[in-house]
Amino acid sequence: RARSISDLPGVGPTTASKLVEAGYGTIEAIAVATPEELVAAAGIPLSTAQKIIKAARQLLDIRFKTAKEVKEERMHLRKITTGSSNLDELLGGGVETKTITEFFGEFGSGKSQISHQLSVNVQLPADQGGLTEGDKIAKAVYIDTEGTFRWERIEQMARCLGMDPELVMENIYYMRAVNSDHQMAVVEELFELVPKENVKLVVVDSVTSHFRAEYPGRENLALRQQKLNKHLHQLGRLAEVFNVAVVITNQVMARPDVFYGDPTQAVGGHVLYHAPGVRVQLKKSRGNKRIARMVDAPHLPEGETVFAITECGIRD
Numbered sequence: 548r549a550r551s552i553s554d555l556p557g558v559g560p561t562t563a564s565k566l567v568e569a570g571y572g573t574i575e576a577i578a579v580a581t582p583e584e585l586v587a588a589a590g591i592p593l594s595t596a597q598k599i600i601k602a603a604r605q606l607l608d609i610r611f612k613t614a615k616e617v618k619e620e621r622m623h624l625r626k627i628t629t630g631s632s633n634l635d636e637l638l639g640g641g642v643e644t645k646t647i648t649e650f651f652g653e654f655g656s657g658k659s660q661i662s663h664q665l666s667v668n669v670q671l672p673a674d675q676g677g678l679t680e681g682d683k684i685a686k687a688v689y690i691d692t693e694g695t696f697r698w699e700r701i702e703q704m705a706r707c708l709g710m711d712p713e714l715v716m717e718n719i720y721y722m723r724a725v726n727s728d729h730q731m732a733v734v735e736e737l738f739e740l741v742p743k744e745n746v747k748l749v750v751v752d753s754v755t756s757h758f759r760a761e762y763p764g765r766e767n768l769a770l771r772q773q774k775l776n777k778h779l780h781q782l783g784r785l786a787e788v789f790n791v792a793v794v795i796t797n798q799v800m801a802r803p804d805v806f807y808g809d810p811t812q813a814v815g816g817h818v819l820y821h822a823p824g825v826r827v828q829l830k831k832s833r834g835n836k837r838i839a840r841m842v843d844a845p846h847l848p849e850g851e852t853v854f855a856i857t858e859c860g861i862r863d
């Protein structure tokens with residue numbers, strides 16, 4: 548029987564429904580919440596909230612682990628092929644679960660194409676670079692902030708891989724996020740959807756555009772970064788708790804001098820200063836070629852490689 552939050556000591560029917568309503572409908576969501584969040588959500592005493600969180604963590608086996616256990620867990624991390632063996636190699640085998648991977652670069656550098664391709668590839672069987680096991684299809688969530696998602700592209704990419712395009716499209720949950728608050732609310736909802744539907748990839752394309760538009764200029768930088776950090780933290784939790792891959796894109800200008808007012812540019816343009824994750828910079832090259840560069844990855848060597856954007860999608 549699936550465990551529900553009502554199995555946690557201290558969670559009666561009233562508390563349970565309040566928690567569900569506030570987005571804490573799963574044991575996972577509760578395990579990574581703060582006591583203050585639960586107090587605000589369900590109007591329970593702080594000590595009860597602490598007890599509930601502790602019980603949820605015990606149920607999920609969140610505790611100190613030895614380095615050896617960490618090593619064994621890392622070996623179970625799963626990887627999604629990008630479609631390019633060069634790019635896969637740069638990424639240490641592909642886009643990893645339990646990790647946020649950021650693709651940043653100028654307009655047209657391939658961020659959306661990679662996002663589309665991964666949404667298809669995650670559905671491939673495990674021995675072909677996807678995360679589908681037997682008949683348990685690994686699905687994708689695509690959060691689109693700029694309206695650049697194209698179902699036609701998904702269809703085309705699926706066909707090239709010999710997959711049923713209709714089926715592939717049915718296994719991608721699409722959401723157009725209308726502003727940054729909506730974008731964050733959608734991710735909270737994913738704490739329910741991801742485990743229920745066996746989602747193994749969450750794409751946010753682009754993660755930064757609403758935040759930049761709503762908090763423009765230097766004077767809003769602190770507030771913007773604070774909100775963005777919360778969003779990234781939320782995505783990080785999602786990746787960690789459900790063993791999914793999170794892919795975010797971030798558009799940066801090719802000419803930083805044009806963008807001198809934005810201090811994020813000065814530090815390389817990526818947004819994941821603090822959050823753990825993998826950052827890949829994309830650059831246009833000749834024709835359909837693109838250059839990918841690994842930027843300060845915690846466990847991967849820095850380096851560069853070349854891939855191509857073709858009719859069929861991302862290839863060498």
Ligand code: ADP
Binds near residue numbers: 657659661856857
């Ligand atoms: P961004 O980094 O702005 O998200 P995209 O991922 O949208 O950039 O990449 C856009 C590029 O992808 C285009 O310049 C084009 O070269 C290529 N592209 C898009 N669709 C196709 C297609 N059907 N066939 C070949 N190349 C394509």
